[in-house]
Structures are given as structure tokens and as C-alpha cells.
Amino acid sequence: MRHHVAALRHRAFVVKLALRRVAGFYNDMKRARLGDRTPDLEYYVVDPKIKVMFDDFREMHKRLETTLFNEMVRLSVEAEKTVNAYARARYGFAPGDQFQMGYPNAERPVTLKVHKVFLQSGTESDVRVDASLLEKDGARGARWDVYMKGPGEFQFDKMQPKEQTSYADAEQSRTD
Secondary structure (H helix, E strand, C coil), rough: HHHHHHHHHHHHHHHHHHHHHHHHHHHHHHCCCHHHCCCCCCCCCCCCCCCCHHHHHHHHHHHHHHHHHHHHHHHHHHHHHHHHHHHHHCCCCCCCCCEEECCCCCCCCCEEEEEEECCCCCCCCCEEEEEEEECCCCCCCEEEEEEEEEEECCCCCCCCCCCCCCCCHHHHHHHH
């Protein structure tokens, strides 16, 4: 079981890294716009082989751009599935689930509903959980970022409420 959890974490990082690299190349390619900048040449001025190569390059550039975009979507979905599988295996919850946290004290734990789990790298945290406090009547309360080192190991000093935006605020910013 422990090996399975470690393998899931490793897979999640590998997929996340692949996504970052593919997305970086895709963004560089889009920014460079080489397919759009390939000159149109007339056969009577240049060697016909160069004209054919530029035409092939434009077509290949479009295919590569489409393929890279599709791969970014696929990797994003796989990364999220893998992180969710890791969170369920290690922590016992994933998006849509609830968990309890002894905050502000262990005698009166609060219940949170998980929206998304983020695998952390380069920090002392293992995961960041985007979750809403659940009120006693089941209504969702404030949304929080909850940092965890491991199962049951909450990092209360890092916890922070997410920015709350009301519907009216969102509508106002959309019309500005």
C-alpha cells in the first residue's frame, strides 16, 4: 500500500512536469508565430524546393500546435486524476469529499468539503486543499486553503481564507 501511494505521488509529479514542459514549448511556439511569419515566395524567384519546404513547415506548424494543445488538455486531466487518487490513497479524501480538522481546537473539529487538491513541491507541505467550511445545517461557509504535511498533519500557520467574491462584485468587475 505504501509503495502504491509513493508511486501515485511520483506519477503526479512526472505528469505535472511533462505538462509544464509541453505548455512552455506551446507558449513559446505561439509567441514566436513562425508559421505566420514564414514568407510567401514565388517559384520564379527562389528554388522551388524552398517554397515547398516553407509550405510544408506552415502545415506542420499548425499540426504541431494542435497536437500540443490536445496533449496539454490530456496531461491536465491525467494530472488532476492522479493527484486526486494520491489524495484519496494517502489522506482518505478527494474533491467532493468531506474531512474533519481540529481547528481552532481538537475538541471541536470543523468539517470541510474538498473542492480541489494541489500537490505541493519545493515546500514543507505535501498538499494544499481548497475546501469550504461546512456549517451545521450543511451550508457551505468560507473557503480556505488548508496546507498539510501528511495525514492529520495540518499546517495551521499557513492556512488562509480564499478571497470571497460576492455575485454583485463579480458582476461589477465583469462590466468594468
